[in-house]
Amino acid sequence: MDARLHTELWTSWASLLRTYCAAHGLNSKHHAVVEVGPEVILVRVNDRWLRFTASDMERDDCGKLHFALQEDGTVQYADVTEEMDHAAERLAREMFAVS
Template identity: 65%
Template sequence: MERALHTELWTSFASQIRSYGAAHGLNSQHQAVVEVGSDVILLRVGTRWLRFTPSEMTEDNNRSHPFHLNEDGTVTVGDVTEDMDFTAERLTRELMQ
């Protein structure tokens, strides 16, 4: 994947994680904190967290899963591929429960 496209997809995914973190925080006692860098996105909620790199998603229990942003706007985590916004919403919701 060309670098400019990857950067755009990475930025979009981080933005969706932020948006869903804020939305789910409206009905929760917890607030999501999202830290974004050029090669890492960290989503923290209390003591729980998810860390994304261009090739891996790691959970707070140190379980890792393959992670990939696809050119068509989908995301693959482990064996599951779905639209980027569905992935961002699902992962954020699960972490905030």
């Protein structure tokens, strides 16, 4: 994947995570902290965390899983491929569901 495209997708992914975490935080006693860097995105909610790199997704409650942003705007993680916004919403919801 072209480096410029990867940067755009990475930025979009971080933005979607921030947006959906903020939305789910409206009905929670907790809020999310989303830390974004060029190599790592870290989402924290209470004592839960979710970490992304270009090739891995790691959660506090399980080990590393495969993760990839695709050129067509989909995301692959574990055995799932779905639209980027759907994946971000699902993961944000899961982070708040157990906190």
